[in-house]
Amino acid sequence: MSNNSNAALLEFVLRLGDNNLILGHRLSEWCSNGPFLEEDIALSNIALDYLGQTRILYTYAGTLEGGKTEDFYAYERFEHEFTNALITELPNGDYAHSIARQLYYSVFADLLLTELMKSKDATLSGYAAKAIKETAYHLRHATDWTLRLGDGTEESHQRMQKAIDDLFMYTGDMFATTEKEKSLVAAGIAPDVPALKAAWTKKVESVLKEATLTMPDAATWQMQGSRTNRHTEHIGYIIAEMQYVTRAYPGNKW
Amino acid sequence: METLNPLVWNGKEPELWNIANEVVDPEIPVLTVVDMGIVRDVTREGDNITVKITPTYSGCPAMEMISTDIKAAFHRKGFNNVSIEFVLSPAWTTDWISDYAKDKLEKYGIAPPPRSTADKNAILGKPKEVRCPQCKSLNTVMISNFGSTACKALWKCEDCKEPFDYFKCI
Structure with missing residues (x-):
């Protein structure tokens, strides 16, 4: 493989891995803070799935770069080196906000993985076939709760609608791509992510409708940045917490 | 001796598969890692044994312990060169748990x-x-x-x- 296509593949694998790591880290903050025990366990389980998926991807990235470990990508990179979609790094907000994000992201992940299963890269297609089974459960979880909160009490409906509205401006960034990634699409390795937008809108719309919620205006201004190394202010706080121990004790093993 | 899960055992190296079949799942000690379909292949090249395992879920925290337990089981039988290989594809499915193992689960x-x-x-x-x-x-x-x-x-x-x-x- 040429250096260019290797760099493109590495960028794409890290994009997938970073999405999983940062969202998984955010969800793990619900551990022991869930609204009730079963949800505490559910959100922690989903966080664990994302973490496991991250490890597969970071390990693969390490082989592409010749010998870097999965820990390097999580613990030794700075904010601008992370390429996660902006929506994954936002603070959890109230429970409705976390559910709205899970809905937006799980619908996206399900579509992405469905396409990635057809990748000509055997590691990526194998990863997708594994991850999509877990994502089916995440999507079902997010859908169930969107229905329950949206079509629940007046208070839950209003808060779920607010969460859906608040987060909508970050959804467009999930579909952002790069020139390098386009070369992988042409080679049949990466799916055409921007092309997933129509199916995503349709699916989210149908869930919201069933939940008696209103789909935000498609013309809403969209925040962009994750593919051009620009983040919200929140990424630094996540990384500071995540990397503190490894930076305080470099190279330590336990 | 426990039955080898017919849904994963390829009919080769019964001695080695039976050693792997002594290792139980740390979370579900009534099933072995072969019953679970976690062990995908056991091969021998000279003195070197390779055991391929696959995680049930990507984030399954038991994989480290399962690897250590499999190595220990082989060491007890005198096989000292054991390497564990993680495989992802094909993705693990509950279809690999045999009916016999499903009965054991229910009893448990x-x-x-x-x-x-x-x-x-x-x-x-x-x-x-x-x-x-x-x-x-x-x-x-x-x-x-x-x-x-x-x-x-x-x-x-x-x-x-x-x-x-x-x-x-x-």
């Missing part, structure tokens, strides 16, 4: 997954029927799709009122 108090993931309802968390492992009633309801470990959901029985784990179908 965990409702086993349905017979096949080909039943789409089962994948979507709506299996046709989940039988209470305690009183065998079919009058059961799901409490949460996420349970005590990544591979289990939490259910309860409306007849005997006992909560129980259900092995999720994937």
